[in-house]
Amino acid sequence: MKKLIYPIFLCCLLISVSCTENEDPAMACGVSDPIENLPWLKQMAENASSGGLSEFAYIAKAKYKGKRVFYLGSCCPNCSWALILYDCEGKTLTNEIGFDDLEDNEVIWQTADNQCAFSE
Numbered sequence: 072m073k074k075l076i077y078p079i080f081l082c083c084l085l086i087s088v089s090c091t092e093n094e095d096p097a098m099a100c101g102v103s104d105p106i107e108n109l110p111w112l113k114q115m116a117e118n119a120s121s122g123g124l125s126e127f128a129y130i131a132k133a134k135y136k137g138k139r140v141f142y143l144g145s146c147c148p149n150c151s152w153a154l155i156l157y158d159c160e161g162k163t164l165t166n167e168i169g170f171d172d173l174e175d176n177e178v179i180w181q182t183a184d185n186q187c188a189f190s191e
Contacts, residue, residue: 099132099139099141099159099179100139100159101159105132105141105179106130106179106180109159109161111157111160111161112130112141112157112161115130115143116130116180119143119182120182124145124147124150125182125184126182126184126185126186127145127146127147127150127185127186127187128143128144128145128181128182128185129143129144129145129146129178129180129181129182129185129187129189130142130143130144130178130179130180130181131144131176131177131178131179132175132176132177132179133156133173133174133175133176133177134173134174134175135156135164135168135172135173135174136172138158139158139159140156140157140158140164140173141156141157141179142154142155142156142157143155144178146186146187146188154168154169154170156168
């Protein structure tokens with residue numbers, strides 16, 4: 072009986088490890104183009120592109136505590152703005168979060184006349 076328990080335990084362990092989902096790096100929130108495929112994010116981009124100081128606006132994706140988040144940023148040299156994170160459903164995260172808390176920052180949208188200098 073003991074000889075049978077170890078193989079069953081090993082199979083269960085392998086099955087549970089193989090079922091963990093890893094997000095494809097090209098995907099965000101289950102879509103390959105979040106600006107086009109997440110309606111709330113598309114609306115955010117449209118609002119930013121038609122608003123004042125649009126040449127300084129951008130949208131970035133990042134990870135916060137392993138979860139995908141988005142934020143609307145500004146590189147306006149004479150402006151101040153607050154970092155507000157949004158989850159995949161467009162809900163804001165209310166914790167006090169700074170850039171040091173984020174991983175894998177990547178700009179995913181900017182206006183055609185954007186003045187921001189992003190480092191690679």
